[in-house]
Amino acid sequence: MTAILLKGASIVYDTYTGKQLCNLNVYIEDGLIQEITEKSTGFKSDYVVECNKKAVLPGLANTHTHLAMTLFRGLADDLPLREWLEKRIWPLERKLKREHALVASKLGLIELVKAGVTAFADNYFFEDALVEATKSVGLRALVCPPIFDGEFEEHTLSHVSNLVLSQRCDALVKWGFGPHSIYSCKKETLEQIGALSKEHEIRVTIHLAETRWSQVLCEKSFGKRETDLLEECGLLSPRTLASHAVWVTKQEIRKLANYEVSVSFCPVSNMKLAEGGVAPVPELLKEGVRVSFGTDGAASNNSLSVLETIKIGLLLIKHSRWDPTLLKPHEALLIATKNGYEALGFPKHALQTGNAADVITLDLRTPSVICHRSVPLPNRIVYAPVATVDVIVSGKPIMINGKILTIDEEEAKQEFTKALEDF
């Protein structure tokens, strides 16, 4: 295994504890953080990464995206969700082939790396292509092929469960079930997924209460709220990651908390699709729900940057409650790292000896990051844009000094540009 020395880091900020230290060296070997220390000598390393004017912190998690949708970025802007889906996205998806998904996933992965994301959840077509791309780049992913009761034969429960149950999860890639939503699956399908998830301890991602429409439809069809229906189907558990959760009631929030369900907060996608409402993040957090951040796909954001989503998410919560004191930058970083990793089922990556070495560095030479000494790092990097310089996942160097090492960025861009011609 590669050994890496992050040398002379100006700031080491552990999002898990909020502890901020200066001028330290981080030594990484065997996929783990071995030592965080003042001494910079005596280490045998394959890579010495100079970290003067850089901040070292745990990598960010993007807990809701559809990477191959980078192909459709900009093709469905400024539309309501139903029209976005039916008039633009579905017709495009009918042309989608595995080779498109592969190159589109690679481009999405490059964007994630450059935004300091080290782990993500994905839910889209041709997930085996996504896994191929993810393994070539080296990020961690929870991969949940979507399940519909509809026109996509490859995405019926039987196909997806055969696929998922035959895969071997490893330290970097985990497979799960991705029932798209309550409105696109039959109740029996959801019940079967609930049973399989329990029996095989398999994670599940699902769109929950993204719009008023989906809640109203659920009430009309089943006489109950979406969260209650998921409970009935055995789909509320610590293995479930529910995206959006905009239109949930207090009673639903308590239920999500009781069952230890994780929630992905996707403020940019929600604002852009403008279905109204704001996910009740303060109430979710207060009840103990494991909230994290998701960007959603590139066709509905259109950026995959978690840091951008954090800024906009904090602004949205403060603005909608007329309360600027709600949700602080250090809380946002805690939930974007610790909560995100827990929601995806990946190991602890707090900056402490023995933890997973999923580490990023940010550029402290950016003018907007230069602040008074009393300003903590989270405020510097959350409220103004900052560049990611280095990315290490499970001890492996993915990007060093802005250069991606694991795949050829130019080649990936060319392949992607070529694939766009098919649409």
Place this chain on the structure above:
Amino acid sequence: MTAILLKGASIVYDTYTGKQLCNLNVYIEDGLIQEITEKSTGFKSDYVVECNKKAVLPGLANTHTHLAMTLFRGLADDLPLREWLEKRIWPLERKLKREHALVASKLGLIELVKAGVTAFADNYFFEDALVEATKSVGLRALVCPPIFDGEFEEHTLSHVSNLVLSQRCDALVKWGFGPHSIYSCKKETLEQIGALSKEHEIRVTIHLAETRWSQVLCEKSFGKRETDLLEECGLLSPRTLASHAVWVTKQEIRKLANYEVSVSFCPVSNMKLAEGGVAPVPELLKEGVRVSFGTDGAASNNSLSVLETIKIGLLLIKHSRWDPTLLKPHEALLIATKNGYEALGFPKHALQTGNAADVITLDLRTPSVICHRSVPLPNRIVYAPVATVDVIVSGKPIMINGKILTIDEEEAKQEFTKALEDF
């Protein structure tokens, strides 16, 4: 004067007309765009800037900021406006000296340049220091020293009017009056500013209806809305640039339109301070008000990037109206360039022969900018972050290939870091 050839630009996008062309050369001399042409030879240029994989467009205007507040970035986060002002900002400002304002303005200018901003309005203490910094960097500025009826002797009307009336405006720097707000000036002061503005044709910037509190106070004190009071004081005219305009009525909007007042929309600052409400941008635009974008100061945003403000502004309008079709990226770029320049009193900088050469280039190698050929440039650069590569103002190269030419960036950062120690 310098002659510059922007050679082989992949995209030339004129925000004024929405016209997007490919593979063109832009020739700049004597401060003006001389030619936009397919041929790339036959020009005698001091600078040849390779523009393959770059988009050329008119520079952005930031119509509301307080540059020297870069000193206070991060020192007053997550507070309501009155507390932000009284507990944090005012005590800090009492320690502020001219030399601080000079180095802080330089850092702010560097940030503006790197964000593609070529012109801005400023309203803060020690505006002569801001002007010195602005002239050294080479941007265009409308500089409006604040006027208060309060504790700041240098900022009474008599001091400021002596200063402003003794200054010579030039092509790059214009002086104006900056009465802070209705609640921090006496009515007689506002009336005198109105008369001076009319007599000497001098521009005025003022905070208008930023909070419910300021409107309520105005109603209590004068029995009328803020816009009506400004009218009574002779302060509604095409020379006036009103910032925020969140809590205005339909009747006020019509009045702003009738008098051709400009409005600076500052969504990020408004959301972060969370005083509630959303500036009625669709109604303002519909009535014909010249709306543009402002970031506000670094202590209340905390970024000076207009492109970031545009994205968040569009999201906020769509979200708050439950209507994703409102405000499109090309409209946003039109108002961020044309409207901004008009609001500040600077010349037309549409990408056409004979106009002011205030031009920026953006990096089209960014993964998120690579889209299907049918996606127009505005959608690519508004909804996902993109880097500015070159900045030219009035035909002068300010930043070329990411390197600022007019001042020493490292020295400016060091001086700024040193100045922070005084706070």
